[in-house]
Amino acid sequence: MSQIPGIEVLRYTAFSADPEGGNPAGVVLDASGLDDAAMLAVAAELGYSESAFLTGQSAPGGAGARSGAGARDDAGAREYTIRYFSPKAEVPFCGHATVATALALAERDGPGDLVFRTPAGTVPVTVTREGAELRATLTSVEPDVVDIAPGDLAEALAALDWPAADLDPALPPRIAFAGARHLVLAAATRERLADLSYDFARLEALMHRLDLTTLQLVWRQAPDVFHVRDPFPVGGVVEDPATGAAAAAFGAYLRDRSLVPGAAVLTLHQGEDMGRPGTLTVELRADDARVRVSGTGTRIGD
Secondary structure (H helix, E strand, O other): OEEEOOEEEEEEEEOOOOOOOOEEEEEEOOOOOOOHHHHHHHHHHHOOOEEEEEOOOOOHHHOOOOOOOOEEOOOOOEEEEEEEEOOOOEEOOOHHHHHHHHHHHHHHHOOEEEEEEEOOEEEEEEEEEEOOEEEEEEEOOOOEEEOOOHHHHHHHHHHHOOOHHHEOOOOOOEEEEOOOEEEEEEEOOHHHHHOOOOOHHHHHHHHHHHOOOEEEEEEEEEOOEEEEEEEEHHHOEEEEOOOHHHHHHHHHHHHHOOOOOOOEEEEEEEOHHHOOOEEEEEEEEOOEEEEEEEEEEEEOOO
16 A cells, blocks of 8 residues: 555555556546546656556436445445546556456455446446456447557557558558557557567657557467557556557457457457566457456555
């Protein structure tokens, strides 16, 4: 537990059971007294790609308990209002910070069903115990996949210093959304994915113009196994170690392009090139357009 200007901040990593792996996030379980500037200050001082804040009352009509306790919906799920901040700005949705928050709540209150009211929409999360580990599964908002203009694609490749010939033609570039917008670019080789050195300011400017949260850079190892990396200059960090929101968007992209079956379970490896390996599991269901992303996590020591 950390103390930042009198605020109780927990630190968890998501998508790895090793505190040195996955993606770390700050978690404030009761941020009801914090304004935007205070939440941004906490996120900036922590320096993680995102931090999560449970704020205000969460029951419909404002009748619920404060964020530290949580209201319950008709199905018995505990409901919370949540916001996410990078070191530079608020973001509409963050998958790894959602997982981290769910695990923190489960350690405090026990596993079960949660509902997070995010700026991007309602995100149900289920936490289960698997042996000694807790595992959280989030269900995304309704996804969407759209084309990217040729000029914008050319600018993204120029900022990355990626020749167009290094792209995998079987996975064409698209912008995918499942709570936040991500540009999906597929590398033809693992070596291309590993060699990431980009123009921070140039890519940041393009991403702001296109309202992108990250770039989802991918390499397909097998039909259902991918390695991914996520530049995140708009958040003030070079790269995100494990990106649940982008994983959900990528699952929607694969289904939209008919690159995987309508019902599929995919494994995404992320963070290896940063020395923080993590694993994200993406589930697609034939009867549900939403995407499920799951992973384990652990508390980071003080």
